[in-house]
Amino acid sequence: MMIKSYRGRQMLRYFQFNNGLSWGMTAVFFLLSINFSPLSFKLPLLIGAVVHAVLSVLHTVMLKEMKRASFDADQQQPLFKVFSLLLILGLFAGNIFTFLSGAIARKKNPDVGFIYSLYMVLVDVFIIIVTLLNLFKPFVSNTFLLTLYLLIAVLLFHIVVAVFGQKWYHLNKKAQVTGLVLLVLTALLGNVLALFVAVSMYKTNQDLAGDRRQTSVREKLTRxxxxxxxLMFITFLISLAWTSNFTFSESFAVQNNYANILQPPTMASPFGTDNYGRDVFSRIVFGSQISLAVGLLSTLLPFFIGGTLGAVSGFYGNRTDNVIMRLxxxxxxxxxxxxxxxxxxxxGASTTNLIIALSLGSIPSYARTMRANVMQVANYEYVEAARALGQDNRTLILKHIVPNAMAPMIVRSTLTIGTAVxxxxxxxxxxxGVEAHVPEWGNILRIGSQYLETNPYLAIYPGLAIILLVLSFNFLGDGLRDATDPKLN
Incomplete structure (x- = not known):
């Protein structure tokens, strides 16, 4: 089989990855639609399974077409273009995998910025959908409508960037700067993928100007x-943790409502209520703030403390190395x-004590990793040249050694954030952990585990949230490891 163009290989790679996941979503919808005793089907979920099955069939047909030796990605047949448009519309059915494949197939020259913009738009869509669920509650926060309008405006702007972003390169300098500034400002709502898009567009513009450079980790990550x-799910949680302060009413998550105890899932309480009548969905949303904050801070502290100790130990060696490493x-x-x-x-149980407790145990492993990296980099020729030119130890460490020893540390941190969570x-x-009344995923899971036989959803949903966050950090860490491995690049 021969794929004639880079675009064809790129399309094939995305379709192969998304095809199995699309069929997986179909299977999940079908299984959820079944009532086993007595045997019957839930009509809305069954219709969803049928829609996903149709999308998956179209996706599989396009995948088989792309595997043909005669397929030319640059000269697509009209029917192929119609199918790709239908796959994009699959987003309205919740199938993000057909949406990604269809968008890649429709774009003539999908660059790095375009790929990141697709995930950026998906994050916006998910945030708005979750925010709109507040409309079914008895009341909303005072800033709900203002924030919702702002989120919709940002989504429309991001769609324009995704669809017409490549025309940005042909604008004058002032218009380009204005567009990038607006894009960066939208990241203040927590959608950090907007920063990836802005950086990608800026770097691609430099390439078009003739300033060619080495392929960056950010570009390799798109493979x-x-x-x-x-990365999309992590960005979604970051954005949700931030915007929920303005769109969700915390009273549903922390205040007891004894008239609403152990209620099954409804539109007002999508994940049901716990044994105190608190909305589990709101508790998981606000719990994302605690889980992300503790996970990130308990990784950043040993990253900097252990990294500093490891750098000093590896660079100076001898007695300094023995004292630091033995301790x-x-x-x-x-x-x-x-x-x-x-x-x-x-x-005592508190968020601060929990962060300190988790950080202390990770310092030695980070120090060992940084020490090994520094000892390796310190023997490179450019470090010896800088030393021969008379640069002091502080300059050598901060300017030449540490920046070139950071890649393994960054990869390690992304892999261990999941462990911290x-x-x-x-x-x-x-x-x-944190105080028992605080809406944190572990606390929610502990309460839900007491009702596994009668109300299993109370434990299933926080458990799924933990699993998805840990898997997301692990996937991202694996991707960064592959992108920074010189043997694979």
Whole structure:
């Protein structure tokens, strides 16, 4: 089989990845539509399964067409274009995989900025859908309508960027700068993918001007669809955690409502209510703030502290190396979870104590990673040349060694954020995390586990949230590892 163009290979890669996932969504909808006792079907879910099945069939037909040796991505048949348009419309049925494939197939020259813009638009759509669920509640927050209008305006702007973004390169300098500034400002709502799009457009513009450069990690990441899906979900949670402060009423998540105890899922409470009558959906939304904050901070602290100790130890060596590493060996000998339990049990359950407890156990591993990287980079020729030119140790470390030793540290941090999220939820599940009344995913799961036989959804939804967040960070970490591995590039 021969694919004649780079665009054809790119389309084939996306279609192959998305095809199985599209059929998977069809299977999920079909299984959810079945009532086993007595045997019957839920009509709305069954219709959804049929729609997804039709989309998946179209997707499979297009995939088989692209595998033909005579297929030319630049000279598509009219029927192929119609099918790709139908796949894009699959977004209205909730099938993001056919949407991504159809958009890639329709675009003549999909660059890096366009690919990131697709995921940026998807994040906007999901945020607006989740926000609109508040309309079914008895009341909304005071800033709900203003924030909703702002989110819709941002979505429309991002759609314009995705569809007409390539015409931006032909605008004058002032219009280009204005467009980039507006795009960056939209990232203030939490959609950090807007920054990826802005940087990609700026860098591509430099390429068109003749300033060719080496392919960046950001561009290599677009070759890994699983990493992009992980990045999209993480961005969605970041945006949701931020915008929920203005669109959700926290009273549904923290105030007891004894007239509404253990209610099944409804439009007003999509995930039901717990044993205190609190809305589980609102608790998961606000719980994303705690889980993300603890996961990120408990990774950033050992990243900087352990990285600094490892850099100093690896660069100076000898006695400095022995003192630092032997002290860290003592800390490394204590199991991280046991150390966290001891600290929280001694000083009390709180978010601050939880972050400190999880951070301390990770410092030695980060220090060891940074020490090994620094010892390797310190022997490179450009470091020896800088030393021969008379640069002091501080300049050598900060300017030449640390920047070139950071890639493995960044990859490691993305892979361990998921572990930090699991540790946070585990300690909260044991009653040793954040305060019991705080809406945190581990707390929600602990309460829901008491009703597994009668109300299993109380534990299923927070459990799925934890699984999806951990998987997303793992996918992103794997993608960054592949993108920074010179053997794979």
């Amino acid at each position: 890994n669809q699983a990493a992009l899906l992980g 860290l060996d003592v800390l490394y000998a204590i199991p991280g979870m046991l150390l966290a339990i001891t600290i929280v049990a001694s000083f 699991i540790s946070t939820s585990s300690l909260s599940y044991l009653g040793l």
